[in-house]
Amino acid sequence: MITETNVLNPHKWVAAYADYLYMYAIVRINDEDTAKDLVQETFLAALEKVDRFEGKSTERTWLTAILKNKIIDVYRKKSSGLAIASANKAAQEQDEFFEEDNGHWKAEYAPQPIAGMDDEDPLLKKELNSILQKCLQKLPALWNAVFTMKHIDDAATENICTELHVTQANFWVIIHRAKVNLRACLQKNWN
Amino acid sequence: MSYLNKIIYNCKQATFLIEKKQIRRLSFREEIELRIHLAGCGMCVLYNKQSRAINDMVQQLLQDSLKNDLKLDDAFKADLQAKIEEGLGNK
Numbered sequence: 380m381i382t383e384t385n386v387l388n389p390h391k392w393v394a395a396y397a398d399y400l401y402m403y404a405i406v407r408i409n410d411e412d413t414a415k416d417l418v419q420e421t422f423l424a425a426l427e428k429v430d431r432f433e434g435k436s437t438e439r440t441w442l443t444a445i446l447k448n449k450i451i452d453v454y455r456k457k458s459s460g461l462a463i464a465s466a467n468k469a470a471q472e473q474d475e476f477f478e479e480d481n482g483h484w485k486a487e488y489a490p491q492p493i494a495g496m497d498d499e500d501p502l503l504k505k506e507l508n509s510i511l512q513k514c515l516q517k518l519p520a521l522w523n524a525v526f527t528m529k530h531i532d533d534a535a536t537e538n539i540c541t542e543l544h545v546t547q548a549n550f551w552v553i554i555h556r557a558k559v560n561l562r563a564c565l566q567k568n569w570n
Numbered sequence: 571m572s573y574l575n576k577i578i579y580n581c582k583q584a585t586f587l588i589e590k591k592q593i594r595r596l597s598f599r600e601e602i603e604l605r606i607h608l609a610g611c612g613m614c615v616l617y618n619k620q621s622r623a624i625n626d627m628v629q630q631l632l633q634d635s636l637k638n639d640l641k642l643d644d645a646f647k648a649d650l651q652a653k654i655e656e657g658l659g660n661k
Contacts, residue, residue, distance in 0.1 A: 389658055393651040398641045406635050415642065419650055426657045481571070482582035490616045496623050508634070511627055529593070530628045536593065555589045558621055565624070 384434035387441075392422055396439055400446050407450050407527055409516060417453070421446040451542050454528075458521030458543065476559055490562065493569050507569065514564035522557040525550065577603050584614045588621055 397418055404414035425445055432441060476488040484490070495503035515523065524543055528534040540550050571579075584607040587600050596604065608615055 389654050390651075392654060393647050397647055397650065401642050402636065402640060405640060406632060415646065418642070419653070422650060422654055423657065426654060477582040481576070482580035484581045484613050489613050490620060492616065493620060496620060496627075508627060508631060511624070512631060515628075530625060531632055551586070551590055554593065555586045558589050558624065559585060561624055562617065562620055565620075 385432075385437050385441075386434060387429055387432050387438055389422075389426060389429065392425075392438075392442070396442055397422075399439065400442060403443060403446060404450060407531060408453060413453065417446060417449050420449055424449070454520070454524035454543060458519075458524060476563060488563060491566060493566055495569065496565075507565070510565060510568045511561070514561050514568070517564060518557055518560060521545070522553050522560075525553045526557045526561075529554065574606070577606050578610055580607070581611065581614050581617075584608065584611065585617055585621075588614070588618050592622070592625065 400418045400421060401414055404417045405411065408414050408417070421442060425442055428445075436444075476485060477483065478485055493507070495507040498504065515526070518526065521543065525539060525545065528539045528543075529536075536547070536550060539545070540547055545553065577583075584604060587596060587604040587607075590596060590600070591604065608618065
């Protein structure tokens with residue numbers, strides 16, 4: 380039996396995949412300039428590896444895998460150094476949500492109904508969505524990376540931990556804090 | 571404070587378990603603790619509901635942005651293809 384082998388055709392790369400890869404990056408990075416750079420880097424890195432392409436995956440899958448690694452590099456870079464300081468700061472803020480001694484909600488941060496969330500009104504929903512987007516961007520880079528990988532890529536927890544260099548214990552703390560922060564941000568900016 | 575009271579008051583732990591449960595199965599003990607807490611805490615019941623709604627909204631944002639059809643401009647693309655051709659020429 381002859382198995383079909385995929386071949387690469389770099390002359391057609393930009394026309395065939397540039398927009399797709401750009402979209403893929405934008406959704407995960409949320410910055411147009413960085414996304415553009417990543418698309419370019421992906422093609423140039425792919426060019427270097429053309430000889431090692433085995434034809435087992437499609438051209439698109441192969442290019443996307445290269446881009447994915449580059450996105451994780453951006454996550455890592457963003458979450459080292461300065462970003463750690465801001466992550467710690469946000470962690471302190473979250474501790475303000477709960478009483479120190481018994482973990483009860485502090486009165487001012489207790490969850491309240493957020494109109495638009497249960498509502499079917501499309502206009503309200505749209506507005507709430509745009510607030511959510513801003514709230515997501517306010518998360519510390521590492522939290523955003525963990526949250527994005529989990530919710531957009533549905534990545535396995537083990538993979539997220541390995542790729543972003545976080546421990547399992549830290550992973551759960553980040554998932555928790557990210558959501559508590561997001562919810563509070565929505566409530567604060569909506570009501 | 572008694573063990574039971576600790577569970578009843580600890581919204582920080584309850585919300586932690588709520589988040590964990592969305593991703594993987596809780597242990598038997600965690601599950602029981604969460605149920606006891608939610609039985610008496612309307613705020614965390616609301617949190618649970620809103621937290622799940624936020625997940626759906628994030629998914630929706632993704633779908634919407636895929637529909638947006640954001641495209642790279644032609645000049646950038648032409649420049650990029652030229653770089654690729656140049657790289658191919660150097661091989």
